Amino acid sequence: MNANNYIPKEPETIECNIEKTLDVIGGKWAFLVIRELFCGTKRFGELQRLIPAVSPRALTSTLRHLEEKGVLERQVFPTVPVTVEYTLTPKGEDLHAILKQMKLWAAKWT
Amino acid sequence: MNANNYIPKEPETIECNIEKTLDVIGGKWAFLVIRELFCGTKRFGELQRLIPAVSPRALTSTLRHLEEKGVLERQVFPTVPVTVEYTLTPKGEDLHAILKQMKLWAAKWT
Numbered sequence: 001m002n003a004n005n006y007i008p009k010e011p012e013t014i015e016c017n018i019e020k021t022l023d024v025i026g027g028k029w030a031f032l033v034i035r036e037l038f039c040g041t042k043r044f045g046e047l048q049r050l051i052p053a054v055s056p057r058a059l060t061s062t063l064r065h066l067e068e069k070g071v072l073e074r075q076v077f078p079t080v081p082v083t084v085e086y087t088l089t090p091k092g093e094d095l096h097a098i099l100k101q102m103k104l105w106a107a108k109w110t
Numbered sequence: 111m112n113a114n115n116y117i118p119k120e121p122e123t124i125e126c127n128i129e130k131t132l133d134v135i136g137g138k139w140a141f142l143v144i145r146e147l148f149c150g151t152k153r154f155g156e157l158q159r160l161i162p163a164v165s166p167r168a169l170t171s172t173l174r175h176l177e178e179k180g181v182l183e184r185q186v187f188p189t190v191p192v193t194v195e196y197t198l199t200p201k202g203e204d205l206h207a208i209l210k211q212m213k214l215w216a217a218k219w220t
Contacts, residue, residue, distance in 0.1 A: 017216035018141050018209055026136045031128050070219075091219045098211040099128055105208055106127035109180075109201045 024069045025095060029054050029062040034088070034095055037072060041087040071095065134179045135205060139164050139172040144198070144205055147182060151197040181205065 025031045029051065036042055036050050048059060063086060066072045071092030077083040135141045139161065146152055146160050158169060173196060176182045181202030187193040 017213045017220070018145070020216040020220045021212035022136060022141065026132060031132065035128070094215060094219065098208065098215055101208040101211050102131035103127045105204060106130040109204065110127070110130045 021098065024066070024071060025098065027062060027065065029058055030066060031099060033059070033062055033066060033086075034071065034092060035099065037086060037088045037092065038096060041085050044084050044086070047086065066092070131208065134176070134181060135208065137172060137175065139168055140176060141209060143169070143172055143176060143196075144181065144202060145209065147196060147198045147202065148206060151195050154194050154196070157196065176202070 025034065032051050032054070033047060036047055042050070044059070044063075047063075048054070048056060051059070054062070063072070063074070067074050071089060073087050073089055075085045075087070077085070135144065142161050142164070143157060146157055152160070154169070154173075157173075158164070158166060161169070164172070173182070173184070177184050181199060183197050183199055185195045185197070187195070
């Protein structure tokens with residue numbers, strides 16, 4: 001095989017990339033949490049107040065999911081009671097363009 | 111209340127817009143179908159061949175969902191057997207920017 005035999009990227013790979021993104025923001029609460037964190041670091045209780053519809057359990061599970069995906073960082077402070085803060089990583093902040101496009105699309109068409 | 115009492119858009123409305131978009135593209139197969147239709151009108155059988163992992167039943171349900179959401183149009187031709195073609199509407203074509211951003215994000219970060 002010589003260098004001129006260009007092998008294009010498999011369609012599956014491209015589709016897979018969209019799937020990977022949906023896996024991060026596609027959950028019921030994930031994009032709501034991400035959206036709040038665009039405005040800056042938040043404590044658990046603040047997120048709970050900002051998204052009253054989410055149960056503490058679902059919020060915990062969403063935050064863990066987003067931490068595993070590397071879109072937010074969790075910082076624990078040894079206060080009494082313990083303080084836990086959540087901040088978007090650069091990877092998380094970079095989701096801004098997607099959410100903005102989604103907002104614009106829905107505003108235009110729905 | 112006078113005209114200076116500016117009432118900002120409720121956060122719920124904005125969140126809701128993102129949710130509306132996710133409702134359209136967030137399913138397991140929806141974005142794969144939309145992606146194929148960006149390349150032009152397709153028949154049911156063509157879509158089935160292009161996305162071999164989807165069952166005929168799931169493909170039917172996905173196409174119906176996308177038709178209900180107004181992102182694609184279904185056209186039936188009275189051939190034997192019947193020919194059914196699917197085409198993106200302008201609303202569907204406008205999803206391009208979102209899927210592109212999602213692809214770019216995943217390519218950069220995953």
